[in-house]
Amino acid sequence: MNGDERKAMIELHHVHKWYGAFHALNDVSLEVARGEKVVVCGPSGSGKSTMIRCINRLEEHQQGQIIVDGIELTADLKQIDAIRREVGMVFQQFNLFPHLTVMENLTLAPIWVRKMKRSEAEELAMHFLERVRIPEQAEKYPGQLSGGQQQRVAIARALCMRPQVMLFDEPTSALDPEMIKEVLDVMVGLAEDGMTMICVTHEMGFARTVADLMVFMDGGEIVERAPPEKFFAAPESERAQLFLSRILSH
């Protein structure tokens, strides 16, 4: 840790969220330091996705505080946009823009949000396409790519905004098994470069490799948090033990 350690990159303080009567997030508190990699796991419906979607306000929290890089998320649209510029997000379903080429997908936000020149934005886009190892697909449309390629384009698209933090919402869950590795490799590369990351994933091998912290959620609560070596070897809570036994048994 260096001088940036003064404050956490992301802070959640006692965050609550309800969908009607359903308590989706129950008193969730989490701090993620600059450069830290957090892997969030838990059974489906446990609030993992909801939590990270609150961090860039795709979902609204109703109680508590969320602070990203010193800016608190409120209803203020300017602050929301400021935070979204700094927070990259990768979705389970890729969500590439199908009417635009790969290159246009990547340069859209840099040109319109960062006000970059087109040539500059394209240079940046090529840099990240090379980084995710598909520069030759630049002129294709998303529909012409495989799932793994699409997800790598989605990662590159988020990186083109040069975010401080990357959020991954089950990035490999919609992929065929043989494509999972190519996406995870890119994510490992990012982690090695020091990106601050929060990943919701069931890829426990990936978690062991990159995570600084494992967060286990169930029923909208953070049930357990521990370094991966401890979490996988000796989970404290019963629910985490049950969950791990289920997903690691095969």
Place this chain on the structure above:
Amino acid sequence: MPPRALGWMRANLFSSVGNTVTTLVALYVIARVAWGVVDWGIVHAVWTAPGGRACEAASHGEGACWAFLREWYRFILFGRYPYFEQWRPLFVVLLFVALLLGSCDRRLWGMRIALLWGAGLAVNLWLMLGGVFGLTYVPTELWSGLPLTLILAIVGLALAFPLAIVLALGRRSRMPAVRGLCVAYIELVRGVPLITVLFMASVMLPLFLPEGTTIDKLVRAQAGFVLFYAAYLAEVVRGGLQAIPAGQEEAADALGLGYWRKTRLVILPQALKIAIPPLVNIFIAGFKDTTLVTIIGLFDLISTASNAITDPNWRGFYVEAYGFIALLYFVFCFFMSRYSQALERSLARDRR
């Protein structure tokens, strides 16, 4: 006949006794109708005649009298527009056709096409109205025929479309006041027939205006047409918007695009593409619905044709007159339909 065609016929037209009988009966009916049309329109048709009586005498009442159209086509096309100024509406029609054809080139889309249309509409207004730069003034009461129909349809739909997009977005707004207004407007306007909107515009609106203020009747009818079709188009646009997966909005939000850029760059291009078939459906219906303005006394193609056949010298050539304008309508509508199909194909590449 090539053997493949023969094989196809045997399989599809003569595969059983019943099919063979049906095929033969259908062929007979088609042949009779086709022959009737050729016989009437060409064989017994009269191409030149000094007047309606002479024309009927020459064809023994068994053929078309195209001499009628020779005499009256200019009136049907341009109506009461001053005879020696009719080169002006002719230019207007040609310019509209050129703009429509030019718009088919997708490389021009964007700012350039908007500028071209803006300039084209300004030139057309100048040509029709005159009064400046050496053209004599022609009041809108005298505008008639094909140029009037094209102005009502093209200007009407071109203005209704952006309004429809605003209404459709408004109807999906999170702000209750905006959403309520848009819903109320759309449901209200869709709930009444176009004809009543036109009557409102032409008869009732002037009663509500303060004494002494007048708005041109054509402008009122045009406004009524725009407001009416905006409501219909809005629902079609909304249909397209509903079809866009939520993930598209989320991805745009996550990039920090903000509402307007997200809508313009991500959502609308996809939504409008999906909506092309129903949009064109409404465009075609709207183009033909301009004929209703004849009821409030505007002199569109229907009026000019109806008027032409009341000439004592050429009374009663309904089929020739209405056939002629039907052909004109068909040409424009067929163009729209074909163009939309080509557009769908060229936009479909990203769906592969």
